Amino acid sequence: MTAPTTQAVRRRVTVRGTVQGVGFRPYVHRLATDLALAGFVSNTASGVLIEVEGPPDGVARFCDRLSTEPPPLAAVTGVEVETLPATGADDAFRIRSTARSAGRTLLPPDTATCVDCLRELTDPADRRHRHPFVTCTHCGPRFTIATGMPYDRAVTTMTGFPMCPACAREYGDPGDRRFHAQPVACPDCGPRLYVVPGSGSGIRPARGTDALASARALLAAGRIVAVKGLGGYHLACDATDASAVDALRARKVRGGKPFAVMCADLDAVRRIAALSGAEQATLTSARRPIVLLRRRARQEVLAPGVCPGSPHLGVMLPYAPVHTLLFGLPGDPPGPRVLVMTSGNRSGEPIVTDDDEARTRLSGLADAWLAHDRAIASPCDDSLLRVRRDGTEQVLRRSRGYVPRPLRLPVAVRPALAVGGDLKNALCIGEDDQAFFGPHIGDMGDLSTLEAARRAESRMRCLTGISPELVAADRHPGYHSVQWARRRAAHLPRRTPVFVQHHHAHIASAMAEHGLDGTTPVIGVAFDGTGYGDDGTVWGGEILLADYAGYRRFAHLTSAPLPGGDAGVANPCRLALARLWAAGLPWDVDLPSVRACAPGESAVLERQLMCGVACVATSSMGRLFDAVSSLAGVCHRAEYEAQAALELEAAAASAWDADTSAYAFGIAAHACDPAPVLSAMVADLRRGIPAPVLAARFHRGVARAVVEICRRARQATGLTTVALSGGVFANALLEEECTWLLAGDGFAVLRHGEVPPNDGGLALGQLVVAAHGRQEE
Structure with missing residues (x-):
């Protein structure tokens, strides 16, 4: 035991923001250990709670680096420091289990596979070689697997996959990058891929690496495969095969609307589209959105039906291990290098996430299903954006990679739910100075979409801890979203919605995004x-x-x-x-x-x-x-x-x-x-x-x-x-x-x-x- 001295100080530090599920506690542990400080760190419902003790200069450096040098996926929005009496704690800094308390912490979005996990995925000597669910605290699913907060494995869809001894050692080792990585798994204890063949597909049911090989062979043969990703199913086909693309367009009743494509790598992107430095940075970011790129005028790679009538292509790179494996590793038979990857749904319906529902709703669209047995708690479609000539981004669909990251509001709001409109619907829930968009839902044209909106609202309430007191909606009397808002408001303290004129809401959204407090009007x-x-x-x-x-x-x-x-x-x-x-x-x-x-x-x-x-x-x-x-x-x-x-x-x-x-x-x-x-x-x-x-x-x-x-x-x-x-x-x-x-x-x-x-x-x-x-x- 170290006796209390006048030199020792103790601080209680509360860190708020996106600080769970991102390796923040092991980071704090390493930082405190490097500075020879004592104390502990724990997750709470409000964020991360730390008590740290040691020399004043060491404690000061510790508190400063918490906000200036966070882990890659963390976003610190506040650090509160309180002085406590020094206790003479021993020189060990410990990680404690999650403390249950009132408050709110922030869950990170799903992020693309990191470089370290990709290295393991492609290394034949690594125990996670070809593991379709390789992840760590720096990457992988968060939002789409979380069923509650604070974020722990018990409140994710990984709860049904007990860790093997090797994974448990990594999970419990503060020096490992998988320390408390809730989705951690390996081929011995994790989820499993499997292929379900459709009638006439010519393949048998398969699991694991055989399932991937079968799916890749189907794509190479011009078939359409429903692929289960992080936030739902995609419908995939070879983007260079005109017959396959035309078949997918006809089956989905797509009309002439462009398809998004996924390229195996940047070389494949450059063959079909012009790519600026800013666009490349966005394309390869951890968010991995679909980026609108200028298509090459005389490229002969893509089938004409991929993007008729448009000079732009919606392009993304693999963001989940299963995508990387679908394109193939060295030694695999050659396959397509560019795939159409469109949302797994019928036109006008929400994206499919449930496996049984996928085989029903996507029947007649897909020739086979590449699925897995990890449930998706929250549907989340791909985000879409363009990069302006000045390098700034304009998001056109805000979903995977962004949700549920909050937006800081310039004005305080009562706990409220805003239901948006009937087109390109996305909900927003907020309280005090924070607003949380839900994932993209789509057009509110049928019962399945309304049910998707209801589930999205329930999930956002669960993950943010916000209980709305009122509902805001559009003024259009015929909108489905307005009728739903009326039903929802009947159960809240304010029993009728607040109706907001459509174009006023548009201008207010721009003002709020730019941090205007509204004291001075704008020309909208x-x-x-x-x-x-x-x-x-x-x-x-x-x-x-x-x-x-x-x-x-x-x-x-x-x-x-x-x-x-x-x-x-x-x-x-x-x-x-x-x-x-x-x-x-x-x-x-x-x-x-x-x-x-x-x-x-x-x-x-x-x-x-x-x-x-x-x-x-x-x-x-x-x-x-x-x-x-x-x-x-x-x-x-x-x-x-x-x-x-x-x-x-x-x-x-x-x-x-x-x-x-x-x-x-x-x-x-x-x-x-x-x-x-x-x-x-x-x-x-x-x-x-x-x-x-x-x-x-x-x-x-x-x-x-x-x-x-x-x-x-x-x-x-x-x-x-x-x-x-x-x-x-x-x-x-x-x-x-x-x-x-x-x-x-x-x-x-x-x-x-x-x-x-x-x-x-x-x-x-x-x-x-x-x-x-x-x-x-």
Whole structure:
């Protein structure tokens, strides 16, 4: 025993943040041992609790390094230090078992296999050679296997796999990188892979390495395999095999929507896409998202059906050991180096995670199933993002690799649940200064998706310890998410939801992401496809003056009829004719959008517009992009959401440097009128100007209109900050042109990064607006 001396000090240190399941306790143990300090470390419900004793300078260095040199996956958000009397503790520093207490700690997201685990996976001499579940405290599943908190093996889906003596030794050794790595296992004690053949697959059931060999052989033979990963099933096929890709597209009723691909390595990526340094860094990060890359113009690797009509490819690298093994190790028979990896579901349904459900719901889609017997507690689809030219990231789908990492809020919120919208749905739950997005759920179109949302909310409550007192939702009376919010609110202290206007929520989400406290309003540019307006019409081309407490509609795109609702959205040629009609322009047969409509279709549409039957007025910028896409001859029928706008952006990109002119909108009072743009486009079409040039001029025209309206708002209000939000700002050309022009005119520009600009980020805005409690039903 060391006798207490005047030199010895003792501190109680509470570390908050993402500090469980990331090797924080062994890190603390090594740090204290290196500094010859005594004491202990323990997990609690609030984070990590440490008591440390020793010389003052050593204790001071210890406390400083806790926050400045954490383990790779840790994210320290707070370190609280309390002085205690020195006890004369002996010189051993110990790791204690988890202490049960009230509070909240943070669970890390699932992360890609680390370099050390990959080395073991590929080393024939290592006992984890070819082990599909190799992991350590620096990598692997966390969120998708956790069933409760604090994070321990007993509250994960690994609880049914008792550790063998070798794994138990690693798990209990503070000097081992697998110390308290909850998913730790090896071929002797861990989960097992197995293959379930479909009818006519020509293979037998198999397990372990034989299962992988069978799956790889099926992929090489042009078959479709359902592969169980970390957060759910993928449907995989050889991306170079046109027949396999076309079969998958037909079976999934995918239309022309692009598929994401997984490449075996960076060399395979470079064969199909251009890759900047920033894109490579994102692609190889521990998050391993799908990154939108510029496809090579004359590459002959991918089948045409992988990504028709788009200059971009959604590309990711292997992030789980099973993916690495699926591509094969040295000595394995050659197989595909690029795989289509699309979500394992039928169109409109949530991703499949349950094995029995997978064999039912994916029957007819997959030829075989490569599964395993570790359950998935929380579904989690792949995240999707793009890297801007300045190296910053714009997340378009926030899920695996991000969830459940919290966002720090600039304003305190009551315990609340925000349910988002009906498209690209993602929930958000928050309390005090923290908000937690749930994983991407998708479109709330059927009972299975609503059930997925209900389970996601239950899981987020369990993992965050937040018990909502109120629910925030969109104002659209017909949204499935709104009906669910009403049912959910009936069981909470506030028995009715707080309803937040759609575009106000978009702007509030950008403000919250950038840490604005809302004391000063911003000029909010909210451009999207659909949002319920205060006047009962469809909004979507809005310039708002907004803070968290409220908003005022400063200007908007002039309205036009939206004929047929969803049917109209699927037919951009009809939207083009409706816009021409609203602008007073004739439907001349030399216009591409007029020719695209059958004679009978045009006649019915004309009667609809004349009589106002099944037509609702819309100021949507997204619908204007669709209409212009058809008018330019780019896309007349849309098989998936935003197809017409995406193809218009692709056309504009191909002519961006060749033509720098812009169409001019009519801007008067508080309206932005596209009639002059449409008239100029018609004239250019008759002069034979090609579609890419028309598209580029339109994009530049929209950006210049945004700047002009923001100037007018600044003159009227003195505001100098502009927030860009809404799904239209997923358009890289438009977002970057608006940002460049606005910044050049002296505005501070807020654009989304980690929070999606589309409806996937809507719930964050709902959450902070609801905190101010001024929205009415």
